Amino acid sequence: MRQILDIQKRLLPDLTDVLKKRYTILHHISSTGTVGRRALAAHLELTERVLRAEVDFLKEQGLLVTESSGMKLSESGRKLLEDMEPIVKEMLGLSYLEDTLRDRFSLKRVVIVPGDSDQSELTKKELGRVGASELRRFASKDDVIALAGGSTLAEVANYMTPTAHMKGNMFVPARGGLGESVELQANSIASIMAKKTGGEYRLLHVPDHLGEEAYVSLMQDPNILEVVEVIRSARIVVHGIGDAMVMAKRRKVDKQTIEELLEQGALAEAFGYYFDRAGQVVHKMPTVGLRLEDIQKTEVVIAVAGGKSKAEAIAAVMKFGHEDVLVTDEAAATELMRYV
Structure with a gap:
């Protein structure tokens, strides 16, 4: 895995940054349970425009669900987060x-x-x-x-x-x-x-x-x-x-x-x-x-x-x-x- 990640960092550095950003968003929502978009943007120090684009993408992938109280992970999102953990640890x-x-x-x-x-x-x-x-x-x-x-x-x-x-x-x-x-x-x-x-x-x-x-x-x-x-x-x-x-x-x-x-x-x-x-x-x-x-x-x-x-x-x-x-x-x- 380490060799693949090293190659990716050299050839597709932007992809690594995107993966880290989306992992951070999913991880934060997982830790808080349910969170509003404005509060999430403030904590992650992202503009609401940037966060909205990322959240929309994650929803389209079936990883997030929206309720009246805010956003939370779907079961697919929870499973993906678990699968991503060793990859992100290697990257960091x-x-x-x-x-x-x-x-x-x-x-x-x-x-x-x-x-x-x-x-x-x-x-x-x-x-x-x-x-x-x-x-x-x-x-x-x-x-x-x-x-x-x-x-x-x-x-x-x-x-x-x-x-x-x-x-x-x-x-x-x-x-x-x-x-x-x-x-x-x-x-x-x-x-x-x-x-x-x-x-x-x-x-x-x-x-x-x-x-x-x-x-x-x-x-x-x-x-x-x-x-x-x-x-x-x-x-x-x-x-x-x-x-x-x-x-x-x-x-x-x-x-x-x-x-x-x-x-x-x-x-x-x-x-x-x-x-x-x-x-x-x-x-x-x-x-x-x-x-x-x-x-x-x-x-x-x-x-x-x-x-x-x-x-x-x-x-x-x-x-x-x-x-x-x-x-x-x-x-x-x-x-x-x-x-x-």
């Missing part, structure tokens, strides 16, 4: 990036979506859609699936759908709550995924950031201990990756600890642990839920994180070496090449 160089990052970080799979989720909410939604697809790929019947919190994982939850092979799954939070918006907490994400897939869920009603004394006390509560044992038996873990200093502030970590994190070179945070540039754990929070030793025993660990600003943090967690799947975006992946 994403297939090369996927292969390179997979090999350099010794991962089972790397999946890259176009764009930069720092700049585009639609790219973040696409991260969620692909993250949900990867979870479905690896999940099996009666799995325990532990989930971290955050906005990216909330998007993954939004794209979960019922599947026969995920029947009987138990969704659990990877750890306690951060005290942030309810919809971004791991408890909420676990319950949403369970409801969308017809699975079950258990909740962990404890704060994430605990003092040593509070941690020891809580771990003696039989109800909490029962849930924690289920969490620590998870076959699959799905988590995001955060910038160390941003996450420390979100957790309201004290000034002394933040200074220690800076001195230790902490760059990234994932599942309550802080990592330096080499992927070494430099700090851990006394958190109720998954521990490092549980992650190391987990059969499938899926990281979903994107945005150019997170590239260094993603690289640090990948160097830790216990990830199996990375779902990221083009901006982060391109920047990641500096750290492999």
